[in-house]
Amino acid sequence: MSQSNGLLVRGLKKTYTNGLRALDGVELEVGPGLYGLLGPNGAGKSTLMRTLATLQTPDAGTIHFNGLDVIASPDGLRRRLGYLPQQIGAYPGVTARSLLERFAWLKGRTDRREREAEMAMLLERVNLTDAAHREVATYSGGMLRRFGIALALLGSPELLIVDEPTAGLDPAERNRFHRVLADVAAEAVVLLSTHIVDDIESLCGRLSILDRGRVVASGTPAELIRPLEGRTWSRIYPRTERAPEDVLNVSASPEGTRAIVIGDAPPGEGYVPHAPRLDDAYHHVLAQAQLAKEAA
Numbered sequence: 001m002s003q004s005n006g007l008l009v010r011g012l013k014k015t016y017t018n019g020l021r022a023l024d025g026v027e028l029e030v031g032p033g034l035y036g037l038l039g040p041n042g043a044g045k046s047t048l049m050r051t052l053a054t055l056q057t058p059d060a061g062t063i064h065f066n067g068l069d070v071i072a073s074p075d076g077l078r079r080r081l082g083y084l085p086q087q088i089g090a091y092p093g094v095t096a097r098s099l100l101e102r103f104a105w106l107k108g109r110t111d112r113r114e115r116e117a118e119m120a121m122l123l124e125r126v127n128l129t130d131a132a133h134r135e136v137a138t139y140s141g142g143m144l145r146r147f148g149i150a151l152a153l154l155g156s157p158e159l160l161i162v163d164e165p166t167a168g169l170d171p172a173e174r175n176r177f178h179r180v181l182a183d184v185a186a187e188a189v190v191l192l193s194t195h196i197v198d199d200i201e202s203l204c205g206r207l208s209i210l211d212r213g214r215v216v217a218s219g220t221p222a223e224l225i226r227p228l229e230g231r232t233w234s235r236i237y238p239r240t241e242r243a244p245e246d247v248l249n250v251s252a253s254p255e256g257t258r259a260i261v262i263g264d265a266p267p268g269e270g271y272v273p274h275a276p277r278l279d280d281a282y283h284h285v286l287a288q289a290q291l292a293k294e295a296a
């Protein structure tokens with residue numbers, strides 16, 4: 001990718017004052033559309049998102065967005081940025097409409113007609129037109145998330161950063177939220193951070209996996225799954241039997257525990273071919289990263 005197209009991150013490092021190294025040389029290339037950032041708890045996703053959103057400064061490395069040097073000119077990015085943090089405030093006693101209006105003012109929308117037109121368009125886009133006169137504090141988790149998107153989209157950002165958006169949402173709200181994001185991604189670069197693999201698999205054309213402050217894999221879901229094709233096997237262990245722990249992935253199933261292993265042949269009695277999914281590739285990449293760390 002050229003520096004003038006999308007988000008380009010090189011060698012990004014951040015160590016907190018307590019000595020914790022949260023970013024350890026992050027390399028990332030994010031083009032137009034929806035890009036996923038996946039990683040276990042503590043991998044550094046939020047630190048990376050806050051740094052990209054210019055809310056904290058890195059110790060080293062570079063960030064460019066559409067040719068702009070973000071570290072040298074954070075205000076230049078802020079004008080083009082929408083950021084949806086993990087939590088948005090509840091603002092007791094304030095309706096969604098009036099809160100949106102206040103934020104629109106802050107974004108420089110001083111012309112009343114323009115402001116009203118943009119607000120109406122955004123409320124419609126996130127499906128909250130009918131609920132715009134309700135207090136934000138009375139919104140459900142899903143409505144709050146969608147309202148957060150409307151706030152983040154004020155000023156038509158070219159880059160939208162979304163941190164852990166669907167935790168705690170019911171499936172219908174989650175789908176609705178995904179549709180809004182996919183819609184936005186038709187016109188902007190959208191970076192979505194989560195530890196929910198299914199969200200990325202169903203939404204993102206490309207993704208990176210972050211582990212201990214480093215990007216350990218990047219590609220399309222199909223590219224990340226490909227090395228496992230024809231090499232994964234599964235077996236359900238009934239509750240009376242102990243499932244092995246040193247496998248690629250273990251999960252609960254109604255009949256017991258499902259164990260998934262990698263190998264060129266079935267590892268033993270009762271194993272059947274398993275069609276690998278992004279979840280398996282994710283565990284494989286993390287296990288490889290752990291082995292590489294131990295060998296170093």
Ligand SMILES: Nc1ncnc2c1ncn2[C@@H]1O[C@H](COP(=O)(O)OP(=O)(O)OP(=O)(O)O)[C@@H](O)[C@H]1O
Nearest residue numbers: 016018020022039040041042043044045046047048
């Ligand atoms: N302000 C801070 N001071 C010290 N350590 C911090 C600070 N913020 C985060 N950390 C630590 O940095 C590491 C990365 O945290 P971060 O929140 O970026 O990870 P994450 O991938 O977003 O995790 P999660 O999915 O749990 O939100 C963690 O070990 C965390 O405890």
